[in-house]
Amino acid sequence: MSGSDLRVVLVGWGAIGQRVAALLAERRPPRVVLAGVAVRDAGVVRPGWPAGAARVAGPDGLAALAPGLVVECAGRAAVMDWGRAALAAGADFAPASTSAFTDGALLADLAARATAAGRQVLIAPGALGGIDALAAAARLGLAEVRHEIVKPPAAWAGTAAEKLCDLAALTAPLTFFDGTAAEAARDFPQNANVAMITALAGIGPARTRIALVADPGAAGNAHRLRATGDFGTMTIALENRPLATNPKSSELTALALVRLIENRAAAVVL
Numbered sequence: 001m002s003g004s005d006l007r008v009v010l011v012g013w014g015a016i017g018q019r020v021a022a023l024l025a026e027r028r029p030p031r032v033v034l035a036g037v038a039v040r041d042a043g044v045v046r047p048g049w050p051a052g053a054a055r056v057a058g059p060d061g062l063a064a065l066a067p068g069l070v071v072e073c074a075g076r077a078a079v080m081d082w083g084r085a086a087l088a089a090g091a092d093f094a095p096a097s098t099s100a101f102t103d104g105a106l107l108a109d110l111a112a113r114a115t116a117a118g119r120q121v122l123i124a125p126g127a128l129g130g131i132d133a134l135a136a137a138a139r140l141g142l143a144e145v146r147h148e149i150v151k152p153p154a155a156w157a158g159t160a161a162e163k164l165c166d167l168a169a170l171t172a173p174l175t176f177f178d179g180t181a182a183e184a185a186r187d188f189p190q191n192a193n194v195a196m197i198t199a200l201a202g203i204g205p206a207r208t209r210i211a212l213v214a215d216p217g218a219a220g221n222a223h224r225l226r227a228t229g230d231f232g233t234m235t236i237a238l239e240n241r242p243l244a245t246n247p248k249s250s251e252l253t254a255l256a257l258v259r260l261i262e263n264r265a266a267a268v269v270l
């Protein structure tokens, strides 16, 4: 370990946190050190705990680890406190639970703190692709952005979808929600964080249209993005494999975070 190493702290040891840690252990990217993982119950024995990583019990314990990057993969409720603590500790902050930004004041608050600290809030593309193209196209002006999220009924279990349809009785794809990104991210915090990423990269939460679909024939989590504007037209289609331990979350989300972490320490960024 050297003074120029990127010291990373993960917040959350669930499906994404464990996958990110496993991929980092496998890939051993140069200059990246997993310094700690924040869990709510530090007393629980956790198989697969990364060698050398400290258990962080709460945001107050963050600064002692001298982090350079704090990656949140815990849940919407964790974003404010951990974001503030990360920036106060002199780290960049990368939240996965971007549905937290349906509260526009929260993003503004973190942005102001980042500016004051000379750090950054880094939003990875998550389960999505094409965000680089969408964000670039937005600089010229976008007319329309539509994002369809298609998941098997099991991935919508335990969410507000249960109030809108009978998931167990579906025999064909059903669009149970069609609305704005602001509404989708507000009402589906476990499944529609990407709606806010699309919105922030493109034409904002009020103008971005989101469709949520339960499809009994779906093998994984599909994202279909279509945007039109002065740049031309974009159509992105992803068929994501879900994470083994959480069918709501796509493998690509963990991979996008690993890419973000590695890029912060890399000589060449792709």
Ligand SMILES: NC(=O)C1=CN([C@@H]2O[C@H](COP(=O)(O)OP(=O)(O)OC[C@H]3O[C@@H](n4cnc5c(N)ncnc54)[C@H](OP(=O)(O)O)[C@@H]3O)[C@@H](O)[C@H]2O)C=CC1
Pocket: 011, 012, 013, 014, 015, 016, 017, 038, 039, 040, 041, 073, 074, 075, 076, 077, 078, 095, 096, 097, 098, 125, 126, 127, 128, 189, 190, 191, 193, 194, 245, 246, 248, 249, 250, 253
């Ligand atoms: N940006 C994107 O594209 C995507 C974002 N996500 C989001 O990423 C987040 C993580 O997803 P995933 O790993 O699949 O979810 P999981 O439910 O599998 O894991 C979340 C973990 O975070 C822990 N946790 C919750 N709150 C805290 C806290 N305050 N401090 C420390 N740990 C905490 C939970 O532990 P316990 O409850 O046991 O204490 C749990 O182990 C979710 O908000 C999810 O919606 C998911 C997919 C795509």
Ligand SMILES: O=C([O-])CC(=O)C(=O)O
Pocket: 126, 127, 189, 190, 191, 192, 193, 194, 195, 221, 240, 248, 249, 250, 251, 253
């Ligand atoms: O992982 C996915 O496919 C998308 C997801 O859950 C989210 O955005 O919350």
